Amino acid sequence: MSAVINLAHRGAAGHRPENTMISFKYAWELGATGIETDIQMTKDGALVLIHDETLTRTAGTPEWVKDLTLAELRTREVGSWYHEQYRGEGIPQLADLLEWARDKSLCLNLELKNGIIPYTGMEQKVIDLIRDYQLEDRVILxxxxxxxxxxxxxxxxxxxxxxxxxxxxxxxxxxxxxxxxSALHPFKYALTPELIQEAIRQGMPYHPFTVNDPQEMKKWIEAGISGIITDYPDRLAELLGSRGGLPV
Known part of the structure:
Protein backbone atom coordinates (compact mmCIF):
# COMPACT_ATOMS: atom_id res chain seq x y z
CA MET A 1 0.00 0.00 0.00
CA SER A 2 1.31 3.46 -0.84
CA ALA A 3 1.97 5.96 1.92
CA VAL A 4 -1.03 7.76 3.39
CA ILE A 5 -0.85 11.53 2.85
CA ASN A 6 -1.08 13.42 6.16
CA LEU A 7 -2.87 16.60 5.05
CA ALA A 8 -2.85 19.25 7.77
CA HIS A 9 -6.22 21.03 7.64
CA ARG A 10 -5.63 24.80 7.49
CA GLY A 11 -2.24 23.89 8.90
CA ALA A 12 -2.19 22.49 12.42
CA ALA A 13 -5.58 24.05 13.12
CA GLY A 14 -6.02 22.04 16.31
CA HIS A 15 -2.92 23.67 17.78
CA ARG A 16 -2.47 27.08 16.12
CA PRO A 17 -4.72 29.75 14.55
CA GLU A 18 -5.86 28.33 11.22
CA ASN A 19 -4.44 29.38 7.86
CA THR A 20 -1.48 31.28 9.30
CA MET A 21 2.17 30.70 8.56
CA ILE A 22 2.78 29.56 12.14
CA SER A 23 0.04 26.98 11.68
CA PHE A 24 1.59 25.68 8.44
CA LYS A 25 5.08 25.57 9.91
CA TYR A 26 3.94 23.80 13.05
CA ALA A 27 2.08 21.22 10.98
CA TRP A 28 5.36 20.40 9.22
CA GLU A 29 7.10 20.05 12.60
CA LEU A 30 4.36 17.66 13.75
CA GLY A 31 4.84 15.30 10.83
CA ALA A 32 2.41 16.53 8.18
CA THR A 33 3.27 15.46 4.64
CA GLY A 34 0.74 17.84 3.12
CA ILE A 35 -0.86 21.20 3.84
CA GLU A 36 -4.52 21.98 3.14
CA THR A 37 -5.52 25.63 2.94
CA ASP A 38 -8.19 27.95 1.53
CA ILE A 39 -7.85 30.69 -1.09
CA GLN A 40 -9.92 33.86 -1.33
CA MET A 41 -9.23 36.97 -3.43
CA THR A 42 -8.95 40.60 -2.34
CA LYS A 43 -10.54 43.62 -4.01
CA ASP A 44 -7.32 44.23 -5.94
CA GLY A 45 -6.89 40.60 -7.01
CA ALA A 46 -4.39 39.29 -4.44
CA LEU A 47 -4.64 35.61 -3.50
CA VAL A 48 -4.89 35.24 0.28
CA LEU A 49 -5.29 32.26 2.60
CA ILE A 50 -8.43 32.44 4.71
CA HIS A 51 -11.39 30.08 5.02
CA ASP A 52 -14.34 32.42 5.56
CA GLU A 53 -15.54 35.00 3.07
CA THR A 54 -15.73 37.54 5.89
CA LEU A 55 -13.37 38.44 8.74
CA THR A 56 -16.08 38.10 11.39
CA ARG A 57 -14.90 34.87 12.99
CA THR A 58 -11.12 35.22 12.83
CA ALA A 59 -10.54 38.98 12.90
CA GLY A 60 -13.64 40.20 14.74
CA THR A 61 -14.79 42.52 11.96
CA PRO A 62 -17.73 41.97 9.58
CA GLU A 63 -15.76 43.04 6.50
CA TRP A 64 -15.70 40.84 3.40
CA VAL A 65 -12.34 39.77 1.96
CA LYS A 66 -13.54 40.75 -1.52
CA ASP A 67 -14.13 44.34 -0.38
CA LEU A 68 -10.64 44.93 1.04
CA THR A 69 -7.39 45.61 -0.76
CA LEU A 70 -4.32 43.57 0.14
CA ALA A 71 -2.89 46.59 1.97
CA GLU A 72 -6.05 46.88 4.05
CA LEU A 73 -6.15 43.15 4.75
CA ARG A 74 -2.58 43.26 6.01
CA THR A 75 -3.67 45.53 8.85
CA ARG A 76 -6.06 42.89 10.22
CA GLU A 77 -4.88 40.23 12.67
CA VAL A 78 -6.25 36.71 12.88
CA GLY A 79 -4.43 35.16 15.81
CA SER A 80 -5.96 36.45 19.04
CA TRP A 81 -9.37 34.83 18.43
CA TYR A 82 -7.61 31.49 18.93
CA HIS A 83 -5.42 32.57 21.84
CA GLU A 84 -4.04 35.88 23.04
CA GLN A 85 -0.46 34.65 22.60
CA TYR A 86 -0.99 34.67 18.83
CA ARG A 87 -2.20 38.26 18.62
CA GLY A 88 -0.78 39.97 15.57
CA GLU A 89 -0.71 36.96 13.25
CA GLY A 90 -1.60 38.12 9.76
CA ILE A 91 -3.40 36.59 6.79
CA PRO A 92 -0.79 35.07 4.44
CA GLN A 93 -0.75 35.34 0.69
CA LEU A 94 -0.63 32.18 -1.39
CA ALA A 95 2.87 33.20 -2.48
CA ASP A 96 4.03 33.11 1.16
CA LEU A 97 3.02 29.46 1.46
CA LEU A 98 4.48 28.46 -1.90
CA GLU A 99 7.78 30.18 -1.11
CA TRP A 100 8.05 28.42 2.24
CA ALA A 101 7.01 25.01 0.91
CA ARG A 102 9.03 24.94 -2.30
CA ASP A 103 12.09 23.27 -0.73
CA LYS A 104 10.10 20.86 1.44
CA SER A 105 8.69 17.44 0.51
CA LEU A 106 5.11 18.60 1.01
CA CYS A 107 1.93 18.10 -0.98
CA LEU A 108 -0.20 21.26 -1.13
CA ASN A 109 -3.99 20.96 -1.23
CA LEU A 110 -5.24 24.39 -2.31
CA GLU A 111 -8.99 24.85 -1.95
CA LEU A 112 -10.50 27.52 -4.17
CA LYS A 113 -13.20 29.18 -2.06
CA ASN A 114 -15.28 30.40 -4.98
CA GLY A 115 -18.60 28.79 -4.23
CA ILE A 116 -20.17 31.83 -2.57
CA ILE A 117 -18.14 34.58 -4.24
CA PRO A 118 -17.39 33.78 -7.90
CA TYR A 119 -13.92 35.32 -7.94
CA THR A 120 -13.39 36.11 -11.60
CA GLY A 121 -10.07 34.84 -12.92
CA MET A 122 -9.10 33.06 -9.71
CA GLU A 123 -8.27 29.77 -11.46
CA GLN A 124 -5.81 31.38 -13.87
CA LYS A 125 -4.17 33.46 -11.13
CA VAL A 126 -3.69 30.43 -8.87
CA ILE A 127 -2.26 28.28 -11.65
CA ASP A 128 0.06 31.05 -12.86
CA LEU A 129 1.50 31.32 -9.33
CA ILE A 130 1.89 27.55 -9.02
CA ARG A 131 3.79 27.59 -12.30
CA ASP A 132 5.99 30.47 -11.11
CA TYR A 133 7.15 28.28 -8.22
CA GLN A 134 7.32 25.15 -10.41
CA LEU A 135 5.10 23.21 -8.02
CA GLU A 136 2.67 21.74 -10.54
CA ASP A 137 3.47 18.16 -9.56
CA ARG A 138 2.97 18.78 -5.82
CA VAL A 139 -0.35 20.62 -5.85
CA ILE A 140 -3.94 19.38 -5.65
CA LEU A 141 -6.59 21.98 -6.47
CA SER A 182 -8.03 12.75 -9.97
CA ALA A 183 -9.08 12.57 -6.30
CA LEU A 184 -12.15 12.62 -4.05
CA HIS A 185 -12.33 14.87 -0.96
CA PRO A 186 -15.59 13.97 0.80
CA PHE A 187 -16.86 14.98 4.21
CA LYS A 188 -15.96 11.98 6.34
CA TYR A 189 -19.60 10.94 6.83
CA ALA A 190 -19.98 10.45 3.06
CA LEU A 191 -17.42 7.66 3.14
CA THR A 192 -17.43 3.93 3.94
CA PRO A 193 -14.72 1.25 3.84
CA GLU A 194 -16.57 -0.35 0.93
CA LEU A 195 -16.36 2.86 -1.08
CA ILE A 196 -12.63 3.08 -0.38
CA GLN A 197 -12.10 -0.44 -1.67
CA GLU A 198 -14.04 0.22 -4.86
CA ALA A 199 -12.20 3.51 -5.38
CA ILE A 200 -8.90 1.64 -5.09
CA ARG A 201 -10.07 -0.72 -7.83
CA GLN A 202 -11.01 2.30 -9.94
CA GLY A 203 -7.68 4.04 -9.29
CA MET A 204 -9.30 7.05 -7.59
CA PRO A 205 -7.81 8.14 -4.23
CA TYR A 206 -9.92 9.32 -1.29
CA HIS A 207 -8.78 12.10 1.08
CA PRO A 208 -11.69 12.70 3.54
CA PHE A 209 -12.09 15.72 5.83
CA THR A 210 -11.94 16.52 8.75
CA VAL A 211 -10.79 13.42 10.64
CA ASN A 212 -9.45 14.19 14.13
CA ASP A 213 -10.17 11.10 16.21
CA PRO A 214 -7.27 8.57 16.23
CA GLN A 215 -9.63 5.58 16.23
CA GLU A 216 -11.41 6.95 13.19
CA MET A 217 -8.07 7.60 11.50
CA LYS A 218 -7.05 4.01 12.23
CA LYS A 219 -10.29 2.71 10.70
CA TRP A 220 -9.69 4.58 7.45
CA ILE A 221 -6.02 3.57 7.30
CA GLU A 222 -6.95 -0.08 7.69
CA ALA A 223 -9.58 0.35 4.95
CA GLY A 224 -6.83 1.48 2.56
CA ILE A 225 -7.37 5.26 2.49
CA SER A 226 -4.95 7.31 0.36
CA GLY A 227 -4.89 10.38 2.59
CA ILE A 228 -6.56 12.08 5.54
CA ILE A 229 -7.27 15.78 6.09
CA THR A 230 -6.93 16.54 9.81
CA ASP A 231 -6.58 19.40 12.29
CA TYR A 232 -4.14 17.20 14.24
CA PRO A 233 -1.34 16.00 11.94
CA ASP A 234 0.60 14.85 15.03
CA ARG A 235 -2.07 12.24 15.81
CA LEU A 236 -2.01 10.90 12.28
CA ALA A 237 1.80 10.99 12.13
CA GLU A 238 1.95 8.87 15.27
CA LEU A 239 -0.33 6.26 13.70
CA LEU A 240 1.66 6.28 10.48
CA GLY A 241 5.02 6.18 12.22
CA SER A 242 6.29 9.34 10.57
CA ARG A 243 7.76 12.53 11.99
CA GLY A 244 8.36 15.24 9.44
CA GLY A 245 9.25 14.89 5.76
CA LEU A 246 7.81 12.04 3.75
CA PRO A 247 6.03 9.10 5.40
CA VAL A 248 8.14 6.05 6.21
Whole structure:
Protein backbone atom coordinates (compact mmCIF):
# COMPACT_ATOMS: atom_id res chain seq x y z
CA MET A 1 0.00 0.00 0.00
CA SER A 2 1.31 3.46 -0.84
CA ALA A 3 1.97 5.96 1.92
CA VAL A 4 -1.03 7.76 3.39
CA ILE A 5 -0.85 11.53 2.85
CA ASN A 6 -1.08 13.42 6.16
CA LEU A 7 -2.87 16.60 5.05
CA ALA A 8 -2.85 19.25 7.77
CA HIS A 9 -6.22 21.03 7.64
CA ARG A 10 -5.63 24.80 7.49
CA GLY A 11 -2.24 23.89 8.90
CA ALA A 12 -2.19 22.49 12.42
CA ALA A 13 -5.58 24.05 13.12
CA GLY A 14 -6.02 22.04 16.31
CA HIS A 15 -2.92 23.67 17.78
CA ARG A 16 -2.47 27.08 16.12
CA PRO A 17 -4.72 29.75 14.55
CA GLU A 18 -5.86 28.33 11.22
CA ASN A 19 -4.44 29.38 7.86
CA THR A 20 -1.48 31.28 9.30
CA MET A 21 2.17 30.70 8.56
CA ILE A 22 2.78 29.56 12.14
CA SER A 23 0.04 26.98 11.68
CA PHE A 24 1.59 25.68 8.44
CA LYS A 25 5.08 25.57 9.91
CA TYR A 26 3.94 23.80 13.05
CA ALA A 27 2.08 21.22 10.98
CA TRP A 28 5.36 20.40 9.22
CA GLU A 29 7.10 20.05 12.60
CA LEU A 30 4.36 17.66 13.75
CA GLY A 31 4.84 15.30 10.83
CA ALA A 32 2.41 16.53 8.18
CA THR A 33 3.27 15.46 4.64
CA GLY A 34 0.74 17.84 3.12
CA ILE A 35 -0.86 21.20 3.84
CA GLU A 36 -4.52 21.98 3.14
CA THR A 37 -5.52 25.63 2.94
CA ASP A 38 -8.19 27.95 1.53
CA ILE A 39 -7.85 30.69 -1.09
CA GLN A 40 -9.92 33.86 -1.33
CA MET A 41 -9.23 36.97 -3.43
CA THR A 42 -8.95 40.60 -2.34
CA LYS A 43 -10.54 43.62 -4.01
CA ASP A 44 -7.32 44.23 -5.94
CA GLY A 45 -6.89 40.60 -7.01
CA ALA A 46 -4.39 39.29 -4.44
CA LEU A 47 -4.64 35.61 -3.50
CA VAL A 48 -4.89 35.24 0.28
CA LEU A 49 -5.29 32.26 2.60
CA ILE A 50 -8.43 32.44 4.71
CA HIS A 51 -11.39 30.08 5.02
CA ASP A 52 -14.34 32.42 5.56
CA GLU A 53 -15.54 35.00 3.07
CA THR A 54 -15.73 37.54 5.89
CA LEU A 55 -13.37 38.44 8.74
CA THR A 56 -16.08 38.10 11.39
CA ARG A 57 -14.90 34.87 12.99
CA THR A 58 -11.12 35.22 12.83
CA ALA A 59 -10.54 38.98 12.90
CA GLY A 60 -13.64 40.20 14.74
CA THR A 61 -14.79 42.52 11.96
CA PRO A 62 -17.73 41.97 9.58
CA GLU A 63 -15.76 43.04 6.50
CA TRP A 64 -15.70 40.84 3.40
CA VAL A 65 -12.34 39.77 1.96
CA LYS A 66 -13.54 40.75 -1.52
CA ASP A 67 -14.13 44.34 -0.38
CA LEU A 68 -10.64 44.93 1.04
CA THR A 69 -7.39 45.61 -0.76
CA LEU A 70 -4.32 43.57 0.14
CA ALA A 71 -2.89 46.59 1.97
CA GLU A 72 -6.05 46.88 4.05
CA LEU A 73 -6.15 43.15 4.75
CA ARG A 74 -2.58 43.26 6.01
CA THR A 75 -3.67 45.53 8.85
CA ARG A 76 -6.06 42.89 10.22
CA GLU A 77 -4.88 40.23 12.67
CA VAL A 78 -6.25 36.71 12.88
CA GLY A 79 -4.43 35.16 15.81
CA SER A 80 -5.96 36.45 19.04
CA TRP A 81 -9.37 34.83 18.43
CA TYR A 82 -7.61 31.49 18.93
CA HIS A 83 -5.42 32.57 21.84
CA GLU A 84 -4.04 35.88 23.04
CA GLN A 85 -0.46 34.65 22.60
CA TYR A 86 -0.99 34.67 18.83
CA ARG A 87 -2.20 38.26 18.62
CA GLY A 88 -0.78 39.97 15.57
CA GLU A 89 -0.71 36.96 13.25
CA GLY A 90 -1.60 38.12 9.76
CA ILE A 91 -3.40 36.59 6.79
CA PRO A 92 -0.79 35.07 4.44
CA GLN A 93 -0.75 35.34 0.69
CA LEU A 94 -0.63 32.18 -1.39
CA ALA A 95 2.87 33.20 -2.48
CA ASP A 96 4.03 33.11 1.16
CA LEU A 97 3.02 29.46 1.46
CA LEU A 98 4.48 28.46 -1.90
CA GLU A 99 7.78 30.18 -1.11
CA TRP A 100 8.05 28.42 2.24
CA ALA A 101 7.01 25.01 0.91
CA ARG A 102 9.03 24.94 -2.30
CA ASP A 103 12.09 23.27 -0.73
CA LYS A 104 10.10 20.86 1.44
CA SER A 105 8.69 17.44 0.51
CA LEU A 106 5.11 18.60 1.01
CA CYS A 107 1.93 18.10 -0.98
CA LEU A 108 -0.20 21.26 -1.13
CA ASN A 109 -3.99 20.96 -1.23
CA LEU A 110 -5.24 24.39 -2.31
CA GLU A 111 -8.99 24.85 -1.95
CA LEU A 112 -10.50 27.52 -4.17
CA LYS A 113 -13.20 29.18 -2.06
CA ASN A 114 -15.28 30.40 -4.98
CA GLY A 115 -18.60 28.79 -4.23
CA ILE A 116 -20.17 31.83 -2.57
CA ILE A 117 -18.14 34.58 -4.24
CA PRO A 118 -17.39 33.78 -7.90
CA TYR A 119 -13.92 35.32 -7.94
CA THR A 120 -13.39 36.11 -11.60
CA GLY A 121 -10.07 34.84 -12.92
CA MET A 122 -9.10 33.06 -9.71
CA GLU A 123 -8.27 29.77 -11.46
CA GLN A 124 -5.81 31.38 -13.87
CA LYS A 125 -4.17 33.46 -11.13
CA VAL A 126 -3.69 30.43 -8.87
CA ILE A 127 -2.26 28.28 -11.65
CA ASP A 128 0.06 31.05 -12.86
CA LEU A 129 1.50 31.32 -9.33
CA ILE A 130 1.89 27.55 -9.02
CA ARG A 131 3.79 27.59 -12.30
CA ASP A 132 5.99 30.47 -11.11
CA TYR A 133 7.15 28.28 -8.22
CA GLN A 134 7.32 25.15 -10.41
CA LEU A 135 5.10 23.21 -8.02
CA GLU A 136 2.67 21.74 -10.54
CA ASP A 137 3.47 18.16 -9.56
CA ARG A 138 2.97 18.78 -5.82
CA VAL A 139 -0.35 20.62 -5.85
CA ILE A 140 -3.94 19.38 -5.65
CA LEU A 141 -6.59 21.98 -6.47
CA UNK A 142 -9.94 21.32 -4.78
CA UNK A 143 -13.27 23.12 -4.66
CA UNK A 144 -16.95 22.66 -3.91
CA UNK A 145 -17.45 24.61 -7.14
CA UNK A 146 -16.97 21.84 -9.68
CA UNK A 147 -17.25 24.24 -12.61
CA UNK A 148 -14.09 25.79 -11.21
CA UNK A 149 -12.38 22.40 -11.18
CA UNK A 150 -13.22 21.97 -14.86
CA UNK A 151 -11.75 25.42 -15.55
CA UNK A 152 -8.55 24.48 -13.70
CA UNK A 153 -8.25 21.20 -15.60
CA UNK A 154 -8.77 23.05 -18.89
CA UNK A 155 -6.06 25.61 -18.08
CA UNK A 156 -3.50 23.00 -16.99
CA UNK A 157 -4.39 19.29 -17.10
CA UNK A 158 -1.05 18.44 -15.45
CA UNK A 159 -2.21 19.87 -12.11
CA UNK A 160 -4.35 17.44 -10.14
CA UNK A 161 -7.87 18.43 -9.08
CA UNK A 162 -10.09 16.96 -6.35
CA UNK A 163 -13.85 16.95 -5.92
CA UNK A 164 -15.03 18.35 -2.58
CA UNK A 165 -18.50 17.22 -1.51
CA UNK A 166 -20.64 16.74 1.58
CA UNK A 167 -23.27 14.12 0.72
CA UNK A 168 -23.24 10.60 -0.66
CA UNK A 169 -22.48 10.54 -4.36
CA UNK A 170 -23.27 7.51 -6.47
CA UNK A 171 -20.05 6.12 -7.93
CA UNK A 172 -18.14 9.32 -7.19
CA UNK A 173 -15.05 8.02 -9.02
CA UNK A 174 -17.08 7.94 -12.22
CA UNK A 175 -18.30 11.48 -11.71
CA UNK A 176 -14.80 12.72 -10.85
CA UNK A 177 -13.42 11.20 -14.03
CA UNK A 178 -16.01 13.00 -16.17
CA UNK A 179 -14.70 16.39 -14.99
CA UNK A 180 -11.03 15.45 -15.17
CA UNK A 181 -10.55 15.19 -11.41
CA SER A 182 -8.03 12.75 -9.97
CA ALA A 183 -9.08 12.57 -6.30
CA LEU A 184 -12.15 12.62 -4.05
CA HIS A 185 -12.33 14.87 -0.96
CA PRO A 186 -15.59 13.97 0.80
CA PHE A 187 -16.86 14.98 4.21
CA LYS A 188 -15.96 11.98 6.34
CA TYR A 189 -19.60 10.94 6.83
CA ALA A 190 -19.98 10.45 3.06
CA LEU A 191 -17.42 7.66 3.14
CA THR A 192 -17.43 3.93 3.94
CA PRO A 193 -14.72 1.25 3.84
CA GLU A 194 -16.57 -0.35 0.93
CA LEU A 195 -16.36 2.86 -1.08
CA ILE A 196 -12.63 3.08 -0.38
CA GLN A 197 -12.10 -0.44 -1.67
CA GLU A 198 -14.04 0.22 -4.86
CA ALA A 199 -12.20 3.51 -5.38
CA ILE A 200 -8.90 1.64 -5.09
CA ARG A 201 -10.07 -0.72 -7.83
CA GLN A 202 -11.01 2.30 -9.94
CA GLY A 203 -7.68 4.04 -9.29
CA MET A 204 -9.30 7.05 -7.59
CA PRO A 205 -7.81 8.14 -4.23
CA TYR A 206 -9.92 9.32 -1.29
CA HIS A 207 -8.78 12.10 1.08
CA PRO A 208 -11.69 12.70 3.54
CA PHE A 209 -12.09 15.72 5.83
CA THR A 210 -11.94 16.52 8.75
CA VAL A 211 -10.79 13.42 10.64
CA ASN A 212 -9.45 14.19 14.13
CA ASP A 213 -10.17 11.10 16.21
CA PRO A 214 -7.27 8.57 16.23
CA GLN A 215 -9.63 5.58 16.23
CA GLU A 216 -11.41 6.95 13.19
CA MET A 217 -8.07 7.60 11.50
CA LYS A 218 -7.05 4.01 12.23
CA LYS A 219 -10.29 2.71 10.70
CA TRP A 220 -9.69 4.58 7.45
CA ILE A 221 -6.02 3.57 7.30
CA GLU A 222 -6.95 -0.08 7.69
CA ALA A 223 -9.58 0.35 4.95
CA GLY A 224 -6.83 1.48 2.56
CA ILE A 225 -7.37 5.26 2.49
CA SER A 226 -4.95 7.31 0.36
CA GLY A 227 -4.89 10.38 2.59
CA ILE A 228 -6.56 12.08 5.54
CA ILE A 229 -7.27 15.78 6.09
CA THR A 230 -6.93 16.54 9.81
CA ASP A 231 -6.58 19.40 12.29
CA TYR A 232 -4.14 17.20 14.24
CA PRO A 233 -1.34 16.00 11.94
CA ASP A 234 0.60 14.85 15.03
CA ARG A 235 -2.07 12.24 15.81
CA LEU A 236 -2.01 10.90 12.28
CA ALA A 237 1.80 10.99 12.13
CA GLU A 238 1.95 8.87 15.27
CA LEU A 239 -0.33 6.26 13.70
CA LEU A 240 1.66 6.28 10.48
CA GLY A 241 5.02 6.18 12.22
CA SER A 242 6.29 9.34 10.57
CA ARG A 243 7.76 12.53 11.99
CA GLY A 244 8.36 15.24 9.44
CA GLY A 245 9.25 14.89 5.76
CA LEU A 246 7.81 12.04 3.75
CA PRO A 247 6.03 9.10 5.40
CA VAL A 248 8.14 6.05 6.21
Missing amino acids: SSFNHYSLVACHTIDPSIRTAVLYMEGLYEPWTYASTIGA
